[in-house]
Amino acid sequence: MKAVFYDEHGSTDVLQYDEFPDPEIGPEEVLVDIKAGGLNHLDVWTRRGMPSPEELPHIPGSDGAGVVSEVGERVARFEEGDRVVVDPGLYCGECEFCRKGEQSLCVDYKMIGEHVRGVHSEQAAVPEANLIELPEGVDFVTAASAPLVxxxxxxxxxxxxxxxxxxxxxxxxxxxxxxxxxxxxxxxxxxxxxxxxxxxxxxxxxxxxxxxxxxxxxxxxxxxxxxxxxxxxxxxxxxxxxxxxxxxxxxxxxxxxxxxxxxxxxxxxxxxxxxxxxxxxxxxxxxSTMGTPGEMDDVMAKVFDGTFEPHVRAVLPMSEMARAHEMLEGREGFGSVVVVPDSEYDPDDYE
Ligand SMILES: [Zn+2]
The missing domain is CATH 3.40.50.720 (NAD(P)-binding Rossmann-like Domain)
Incomplete structure:
Protein backbone atom coordinates (compact mmCIF):
# COMPACT_ATOMS: atom_id res chain seq x y z
CA MET A 1 0.00 0.00 0.00
CA LYS A 2 0.93 3.66 -0.20
CA ALA A 3 1.43 5.44 3.11
CA VAL A 4 2.72 8.65 4.59
CA PHE A 5 5.66 7.78 6.86
CA TYR A 6 8.98 8.95 8.24
CA ASP A 7 12.19 7.20 9.30
CA GLU A 8 13.43 10.02 11.51
CA HIS A 9 12.04 13.05 13.30
CA GLY A 10 12.45 16.56 12.00
CA SER A 11 11.04 19.18 9.68
CA THR A 12 8.39 18.49 7.04
CA ASP A 13 11.25 17.23 4.83
CA VAL A 14 11.14 13.87 6.65
CA LEU A 15 7.58 13.15 5.41
CA GLN A 16 7.46 10.56 2.63
CA TYR A 17 4.56 9.13 0.65
CA ASP A 18 5.57 5.81 -0.81
CA GLU A 19 5.11 2.04 -0.75
CA PHE A 20 4.85 0.59 2.75
CA PRO A 21 4.20 -3.03 3.84
CA ASP A 22 0.46 -3.77 4.02
CA PRO A 23 -0.86 -3.90 7.61
CA GLU A 24 -1.92 -7.28 8.99
CA ILE A 25 -4.92 -7.52 11.28
CA GLY A 26 -5.14 -9.37 14.57
CA PRO A 27 -8.24 -11.32 15.65
CA GLU A 28 -9.88 -8.24 17.19
CA GLU A 29 -8.83 -5.80 14.48
CA VAL A 30 -10.43 -4.47 11.34
CA LEU A 31 -8.65 -3.57 8.10
CA VAL A 32 -9.93 -0.21 6.89
CA ASP A 33 -9.44 1.23 3.40
CA ILE A 34 -8.81 4.83 4.42
CA LYS A 35 -10.76 7.35 2.31
CA ALA A 36 -9.82 10.46 4.30
CA GLY A 37 -7.48 11.32 7.17
CA GLY A 38 -7.77 14.38 9.39
CA LEU A 39 -4.73 16.25 10.70
CA ASN A 40 -4.21 17.56 14.22
CA HIS A 41 -1.40 19.48 15.89
CA LEU A 42 -0.49 16.16 17.49
CA ASP A 43 0.74 15.04 14.04
CA VAL A 44 3.18 17.97 13.99
CA TRP A 45 4.43 17.31 17.54
CA THR A 46 4.88 13.62 16.83
CA ARG A 47 6.75 14.32 13.58
CA ARG A 48 9.12 16.57 15.51
CA GLY A 49 9.67 13.78 18.04
CA MET A 50 7.80 15.18 21.03
CA PRO A 51 6.38 12.85 22.04
CA SER A 52 8.08 10.07 20.17
CA PRO A 53 6.29 7.09 18.62
CA GLU A 54 7.36 3.69 19.84
CA GLU A 55 8.62 2.49 16.49
CA LEU A 56 10.17 3.96 13.34
CA PRO A 57 9.35 4.16 10.51
CA HIS A 58 6.15 5.76 11.75
CA ILE A 59 2.86 6.35 9.94
CA PRO A 60 1.21 9.48 11.39
CA GLY A 61 -2.48 10.26 11.63
CA SER A 62 -4.99 9.87 14.48
CA ASP A 63 -8.17 10.73 12.61
CA GLY A 64 -9.51 8.79 9.66
CA ALA A 65 -12.58 7.40 7.97
CA GLY A 66 -13.02 4.69 5.38
CA VAL A 67 -14.50 1.35 4.40
CA VAL A 68 -13.97 -2.03 6.07
CA SER A 69 -12.14 -4.44 3.75
CA GLU A 70 -11.41 -7.31 6.15
CA VAL A 71 -12.27 -8.27 9.74
CA GLY A 72 -10.43 -10.36 12.33
CA GLU A 73 -11.96 -13.66 13.46
CA ARG A 74 -13.31 -12.29 16.75
CA VAL A 75 -14.77 -9.07 15.28
CA ALA A 76 -18.55 -9.01 15.70
CA ARG A 77 -19.74 -5.46 15.02
CA PHE A 78 -18.40 -4.90 11.49
CA GLU A 79 -18.24 -6.63 8.14
CA GLU A 80 -16.64 -5.94 4.78
CA GLY A 81 -18.11 -2.86 3.14
CA ASP A 82 -19.14 -1.04 6.33
CA ARG A 83 -18.37 2.68 6.44
CA VAL A 84 -16.46 3.58 9.62
CA VAL A 85 -14.75 6.39 11.52
CA VAL A 86 -11.67 5.89 13.71
CA ASP A 87 -11.72 6.85 17.41
CA PRO A 88 -7.99 7.38 18.07
CA GLY A 89 -7.81 6.70 21.84
CA LEU A 90 -6.37 3.30 22.88
CA TYR A 91 -6.98 2.03 26.43
CA CYS A 92 -6.31 -1.20 28.29
CA GLY A 93 -9.88 -1.94 29.39
CA GLU A 94 -8.64 -3.51 32.63
CA CYS A 95 -7.16 -0.81 34.90
CA GLU A 96 -9.19 0.81 37.70
CA PHE A 97 -10.02 3.83 35.52
CA CYS A 98 -11.13 1.80 32.50
CA ARG A 99 -13.29 -0.33 34.81
CA LYS A 100 -14.96 2.86 36.03
CA GLY A 101 -15.72 3.89 32.46
CA GLU A 102 -13.03 6.61 32.47
CA GLN A 103 -11.05 5.26 29.53
CA SER A 104 -9.23 8.53 28.80
CA LEU A 105 -7.69 8.25 32.29
CA CYS A 106 -6.35 4.76 31.46
CA VAL A 107 -2.91 4.13 33.00
CA ASP A 108 -1.83 2.83 29.58
CA TYR A 109 -3.65 5.40 27.43
CA LYS A 110 -2.23 5.69 23.94
CA MET A 111 -3.09 7.41 20.71
CA ILE A 112 -3.33 5.92 17.26
CA GLY A 113 -0.89 7.97 15.16
CA GLU A 114 1.19 9.01 18.17
CA HIS A 115 2.32 5.94 20.13
CA VAL A 116 1.38 3.41 17.45
CA ARG A 117 1.14 3.63 13.66
CA GLY A 118 -1.61 5.90 12.43
CA VAL A 119 -4.06 6.07 9.59
CA HIS A 120 -2.58 8.47 7.01
CA SER A 121 -2.19 5.59 4.59
CA GLU A 122 -4.27 3.66 2.07
CA GLN A 123 -5.02 0.99 4.67
CA ALA A 124 -4.94 0.77 8.45
CA ALA A 125 -5.42 -2.04 10.97
CA VAL A 126 -7.66 -0.64 13.70
CA PRO A 127 -9.02 -2.37 16.86
CA GLU A 128 -12.75 -3.04 16.56
CA ALA A 129 -13.28 -1.03 19.77
CA ASN A 130 -11.85 2.05 18.02
CA LEU A 131 -14.33 2.15 15.16
CA ILE A 132 -17.79 3.62 15.00
CA GLU A 133 -20.25 3.24 12.19
CA LEU A 134 -20.44 6.12 9.71
CA PRO A 135 -24.02 6.68 8.53
CA GLU A 136 -24.80 6.93 4.82
CA GLY A 137 -25.00 10.55 3.80
CA VAL A 138 -22.07 11.72 5.91
CA ASP A 139 -18.97 12.14 3.73
CA PHE A 140 -15.58 10.72 4.66
CA VAL A 141 -13.83 14.11 4.75
CA THR A 142 -16.28 15.55 7.29
CA ALA A 143 -16.15 12.39 9.39
CA ALA A 144 -12.34 12.23 9.38
CA SER A 145 -11.95 15.82 10.54
CA ALA A 146 -14.07 15.45 13.67
CA PRO A 147 -13.18 12.67 16.16
CA LEU A 148 -10.15 14.00 18.05
CA VAL A 149 -11.17 17.64 18.34
CA SER A 288 -9.17 17.27 30.25
CA THR A 289 -7.85 14.79 27.69
CA MET A 290 -9.70 13.15 24.80
CA GLY A 291 -12.93 11.38 25.79
CA THR A 292 -14.58 8.09 26.64
CA PRO A 293 -16.18 5.85 23.98
CA GLY A 294 -19.56 7.06 25.26
CA GLU A 295 -18.56 10.70 24.86
CA MET A 296 -17.27 9.93 21.37
CA ASP A 297 -20.64 8.36 20.48
CA ASP A 298 -22.57 11.32 21.92
CA VAL A 299 -20.65 14.02 20.09
CA MET A 300 -20.27 12.15 16.80
CA ALA A 301 -24.04 11.58 16.71
CA LYS A 302 -24.36 15.37 16.69
CA VAL A 303 -21.74 15.67 13.96
CA PHE A 304 -23.57 13.05 11.90
CA ASP A 305 -26.98 14.74 12.29
CA GLY A 306 -25.54 18.14 11.38
CA THR A 307 -25.91 19.81 14.80
CA PHE A 308 -22.15 20.34 14.72
CA GLU A 309 -20.26 21.14 11.52
CA PRO A 310 -16.53 20.44 11.41
CA HIS A 311 -14.97 23.15 9.26
CA VAL A 312 -12.52 21.85 6.67
CA ARG A 313 -10.14 24.43 5.26
CA ALA A 314 -8.32 22.22 2.77
CA VAL A 315 -8.36 18.73 1.32
CA LEU A 316 -5.02 17.62 -0.10
CA PRO A 317 -3.63 14.41 -1.59
CA MET A 318 -1.49 12.45 0.88
CA SER A 319 1.59 13.10 -1.29
CA GLU A 320 1.28 16.76 -0.25
CA MET A 321 1.48 15.93 3.45
CA ALA A 322 4.39 18.36 3.95
CA ARG A 323 2.14 21.17 2.76
CA ALA A 324 -0.64 19.93 5.06
CA HIS A 325 1.72 20.03 8.07
CA GLU A 326 2.91 23.52 7.06
CA MET A 327 -0.68 24.77 7.03
CA LEU A 328 -1.05 23.66 10.66
CA GLU A 329 2.31 25.04 11.73
CA GLY A 330 1.64 28.38 10.02
CA ARG A 331 -1.84 28.65 11.57
CA GLU A 332 -3.21 29.50 8.15
CA GLY A 333 -6.95 29.58 7.74
CA PHE A 334 -9.77 28.14 9.78
CA GLY A 335 -10.75 24.55 10.47
CA SER A 336 -9.21 21.19 9.72
CA VAL A 337 -6.83 20.02 7.03
CA VAL A 338 -7.77 16.63 5.58
CA VAL A 339 -5.72 14.33 3.35
CA VAL A 340 -6.95 11.73 0.88
CA PRO A 341 -4.94 8.87 -0.68
CA ASP A 342 -3.63 10.07 -4.05
CA SER A 343 -5.41 7.16 -5.78
CA GLU A 344 -8.74 8.54 -4.51
CA TYR A 345 -8.02 12.24 -4.86
CA ASP A 346 -10.01 14.33 -7.32
CA PRO A 347 -9.61 18.07 -6.70
CA ASP A 348 -13.03 18.74 -8.26
CA ASP A 349 -14.61 16.94 -5.28
CA TYR A 350 -13.38 19.55 -2.83
CA GLU A 351 -14.25 22.90 -4.35
ZN1 LIG B 1 -6.99 1.17 31.39
Missing part, protein backbone atom coordinates in the same frame (compact mmCIF):
# COMPACT_ATOMS: atom_id res chain seq x y z
CA UNK A 150 -14.89 17.14 18.89
CA UNK A 151 -14.51 14.48 21.59
CA UNK A 152 -11.86 16.64 23.29
CA UNK A 153 -14.11 19.70 23.20
CA UNK A 154 -17.17 17.73 24.31
CA UNK A 155 -15.51 16.21 27.36
CA UNK A 156 -13.95 19.54 28.35
CA UNK A 157 -17.22 21.45 28.31
CA UNK A 158 -19.92 18.87 29.03
CA UNK A 159 -18.22 16.44 31.43
CA UNK A 160 -15.46 18.46 33.06
CA UNK A 161 -16.67 22.11 33.09
CA UNK A 162 -20.34 20.98 33.13
CA UNK A 163 -21.58 24.00 31.17
CA UNK A 164 -25.20 24.99 31.62
CA UNK A 165 -27.65 27.08 29.62
CA UNK A 166 -26.92 30.82 29.98
CA UNK A 167 -23.37 30.27 31.24
CA UNK A 168 -20.83 32.70 29.86
CA UNK A 169 -17.98 30.86 28.10
CA UNK A 170 -14.73 32.23 26.64
CA UNK A 171 -13.04 30.10 23.99
CA UNK A 172 -9.44 31.02 23.19
CA UNK A 173 -8.08 30.20 19.77
CA UNK A 174 -11.52 29.71 18.27
CA UNK A 175 -10.10 29.23 14.77
CA UNK A 176 -8.39 25.95 15.67
CA UNK A 177 -9.94 22.50 15.60
CA UNK A 178 -10.70 22.24 19.33
CA UNK A 179 -11.64 25.92 19.52
CA UNK A 180 -14.23 25.86 16.77
CA UNK A 181 -15.74 22.69 18.24
CA UNK A 182 -15.95 24.35 21.68
CA UNK A 183 -17.73 27.39 20.24
CA UNK A 184 -20.34 25.18 18.57
CA UNK A 185 -20.88 22.98 21.64
CA UNK A 186 -21.23 25.93 24.03
CA UNK A 187 -23.56 27.79 21.66
CA UNK A 188 -25.67 24.66 21.21
CA UNK A 189 -26.05 24.37 25.00
CA UNK A 190 -27.41 27.91 25.11
CA UNK A 191 -24.31 29.58 26.54
CA UNK A 192 -23.20 33.13 25.75
CA UNK A 193 -19.91 32.66 23.93
CA UNK A 194 -16.82 34.86 23.57
CA UNK A 195 -14.29 33.78 20.94
CA UNK A 196 -10.75 34.96 20.32
CA UNK A 197 -8.80 34.70 17.06
CA UNK A 198 -6.03 36.56 15.27
CA UNK A 199 -7.88 38.02 12.26
CA UNK A 200 -11.26 39.38 11.24
CA UNK A 201 -11.71 36.54 8.77
CA UNK A 202 -11.18 33.93 11.48
CA UNK A 203 -13.54 35.82 13.77
CA UNK A 204 -16.23 35.79 11.06
CA UNK A 205 -15.96 32.01 11.04
CA UNK A 206 -16.20 31.94 14.83
CA UNK A 207 -19.41 33.96 14.55
CA UNK A 208 -20.73 31.41 12.04
CA UNK A 209 -19.98 28.71 14.63
CA UNK A 210 -22.19 30.52 17.14
CA UNK A 211 -19.94 32.98 18.98
CA UNK A 212 -21.79 36.04 20.34
CA UNK A 213 -18.71 38.19 21.13
CA UNK A 214 -15.52 38.36 19.10
CA UNK A 215 -12.08 39.48 20.26
CA UNK A 216 -9.12 39.97 17.92
CA UNK A 217 -6.31 39.10 20.33
CA UNK A 218 -3.71 40.71 18.06
CA UNK A 219 -5.35 44.06 18.66
CA UNK A 220 -7.04 43.80 22.04
CA UNK A 221 -6.34 42.30 25.47
CA UNK A 222 -8.99 39.59 25.68
CA UNK A 223 -9.19 39.61 29.49
CA UNK A 224 -9.88 43.35 29.49
CA UNK A 225 -12.50 43.05 26.75
CA UNK A 226 -14.27 40.22 28.57
CA UNK A 227 -14.28 42.11 31.85
CA UNK A 228 -15.52 45.31 30.18
CA UNK A 229 -18.33 43.44 28.43
CA UNK A 230 -19.40 41.64 31.63
CA UNK A 231 -19.36 44.72 33.88
CA UNK A 232 -16.16 43.52 35.52
CA UNK A 233 -17.55 40.09 36.39
CA UNK A 234 -15.69 37.82 33.97
CA UNK A 235 -16.99 34.58 32.46
CA UNK A 236 -18.11 31.33 34.07
CA UNK A 237 -15.85 29.12 31.95
CA UNK A 238 -12.59 29.81 30.12
CA UNK A 239 -11.32 27.25 27.60
CA UNK A 240 -7.55 27.64 27.32
CA UNK A 241 -5.55 25.30 25.08
CA UNK A 242 -2.89 27.92 24.35
CA UNK A 243 -0.93 27.75 27.63
CA UNK A 244 1.97 30.02 28.47
CA UNK A 245 0.93 32.97 26.27
CA UNK A 246 -2.59 33.23 27.67
CA UNK A 247 -2.67 31.54 31.09
CA UNK A 248 -2.50 34.59 33.32
CA UNK A 249 -5.14 36.43 31.26
CA UNK A 250 -7.35 33.33 31.37
CA UNK A 251 -7.24 33.39 35.18
CA UNK A 252 -8.11 37.11 35.01
CA UNK A 253 -11.00 36.59 32.58
CA UNK A 254 -12.66 33.93 34.76
CA UNK A 255 -15.42 35.12 37.10
CA UNK A 256 -15.29 34.54 40.85
CA UNK A 257 -16.11 30.87 41.35
CA UNK A 258 -15.41 30.31 37.65
CA UNK A 259 -13.65 27.51 35.84
CA UNK A 260 -10.58 27.40 33.63
CA UNK A 261 -10.34 24.20 31.65
CA UNK A 262 -7.28 23.16 29.63
CA UNK A 263 -6.59 20.39 27.15
CA UNK A 264 -3.27 21.62 25.78
CA UNK A 265 -0.59 24.28 25.73
CA UNK A 266 0.56 24.98 22.20
CA UNK A 267 2.44 28.17 23.16
CA UNK A 268 4.40 26.64 26.04
CA UNK A 269 3.74 24.41 29.04
CA UNK A 270 5.08 26.24 32.09
CA UNK A 271 3.31 29.58 32.60
CA UNK A 272 3.53 31.36 35.93
CA UNK A 273 0.39 31.09 38.03
CA UNK A 274 -0.61 33.89 40.35
CA UNK A 275 -1.85 31.70 43.22
CA UNK A 276 -3.91 34.42 44.97
CA UNK A 277 -5.92 34.83 41.77
CA UNK A 278 -6.84 31.16 42.07
CA UNK A 279 -7.79 31.09 45.76
CA UNK A 280 -9.19 34.58 46.12
CA UNK A 281 -11.51 34.06 43.16
CA UNK A 282 -12.00 30.40 44.18
CA UNK A 283 -11.34 29.17 40.65
CA UNK A 284 -11.65 25.60 39.51
CA UNK A 285 -8.74 24.69 37.22
CA UNK A 286 -9.58 21.54 35.31
CA UNK A 287 -7.59 19.34 32.99
Missing amino acids: FQTAWRMLMTRAEIQQNDTVLVLGASGGVGHACVQIAANEGCEVWATASSEEKLDHARDCGADHLVNYEEEDFAEVVKAETDGRGVDVVVDHIGEATWDDSLSAAARGGTVVTCGATSGVTPETNIPKVFWKQLDILG
